[in-house]
Amino acid sequence: MIAFENVTYDYPGVTALRDVTLSLDHATTTALIGPSGCGKSTLIKIAVGLLIPSRGQVRIGEQALESAHLAALRHRIGYVIQSGGLFPHLTARENVTLCARHLRRPAPWIAERFQALAELVRLPGDLLDRYPGQLSGGQRQRVSVMRALMLDPDVLLLDEPLGALDPMVRHELQQDLRALFDRLRKTVVLVTHDLAEAAFFSDSIVLMREGRIVQRGTHADLQRAPADAFVRAFLAAQQPLPPLHD
Numbered sequence: 001m002i003a004f005e006n007v008t009y010d011y012p013g014v015t016a017l018r019d020v021t022l023s024l025d026h027a028t029t030t031a032l033i034g035p036s037g038c039g040k041s042t043l044i045k046i047a048v049g050l051l052i053p054s055r056g057q058v059r060i061g062e063q064a065l066e067s068a069h070l071a072a073l074r075h076r077i078g079y080v081i082q083s084g085g086l087f088p089h090l091t092a093r094e095n096v097t098l099c100a101r102h103l104r105r106p107a108p109w110i111a112e113r114f115q116a117l118a119e120l121v122r123l124p125g126d127l128l129d130r131y132p133g134q135l136s137g138g139q140r141q142r143v144s145v146m147r148a149l150m151l152d153p154d155v156l157l158l159d160e161p162l163g164a165l166d167p168m169v170r171h172e173l174q175q176d177l178r179a180l181f182d183r184l185r186k187t188v189v190l191v192t193h194d195l196a197e198a199a200f201f202s203d204s205i206v207l208m209r210e211g212r213i214v215q216r217g218t219h220a221d222l223q224r225a226p227a228d229a230f231v232r233a234f235l236a237a238q239q240p241l242p243p244l245h246d
């Protein structure tokens with residue numbers, strides 16, 4: 001569904017991705033994980049078409065992600081970022097329906113789809129006419145997920161969507177999002193810093209370091225056969241809770 005082929009990306013003075021090759025099958029969920037600055041967000045931005053690879057290419061389905069048909073391909077991709085990225089001067093409803101209205105989708109279609117998505121992300125109707133500033137962080141992320149799904153994209157890219165939420169809201173949204181991914185059968189890529197979250201959501205985990213993929217596999221694969229000392233150290237750094245002492 002998505003294929004990165006030998007993708008390198010250079011910011012001025014920084015090479016953020018180095019020869020990354022990765023293909024993600026239809027209806028799978030993949031977690032991108034790795035230390036800060038390893039290139040996770042850059043990879044996601046390339047998949048959305050916000051950045052164009054310095055070298056290499058990306059394909060969505062059979063189509064190369066090139067500037068000529070970027071606009072059409074973007075409608076096949078939903079994108080959620082940590083801060084939600086909602087327009088503050090538009091209500092939740094206006095944010096979610098903005099793109100569909102811009103594309104002149106029929107009003108009954110928009111209303112029906114909006115209602116179905118509100119039920120899917122479990123947002124009560126009275127919240128949907130509020131502005132983002134009048135919603136909690138968790139509610140804002142539910143609206144962001146609705147917006148990302150509005151045009152029924154094949155691919156859903158989530159860049160630390162739960163990173164800014166308190167642990168209880170985060171737990172609730174983790175449960176709801178996983179149920180939603182299972183139900184919708186989209187190709188999902190989720191960036192997280194949390195290995196437990198990666199293991200909970202994904203069919204496969206892609207561990208990155210300094211712009212390269214170090215290992216790909218399930219959580220069990222990584223634990224059973226870490227590719228190198230870095231993977232071992234990364235797994236060891238995920239601290240369990242200390243034992244209780246009386």
Ligand SMILES: Nc1ncnc2c1ncn2[C@@H]1O[C@H](COP(=O)(O)OP(=O)(O)OP(=O)(O)O)[C@@H](O)[C@H]1O
Nearest residue numbers: 011012014015016035036037038039040041042043
């Ligand atoms: N606009 C930019 N200009 C220059 N360098 C950048 C820019 N954005 C990111 N970088 C650099 O590119 C590298 C990869 O950044 P990226 O944001 O992709 O990492 P990340 O793995 O998503 O990090 P984090 O987990 O902290 O969000 C880092 O060294 C970062 O400093």
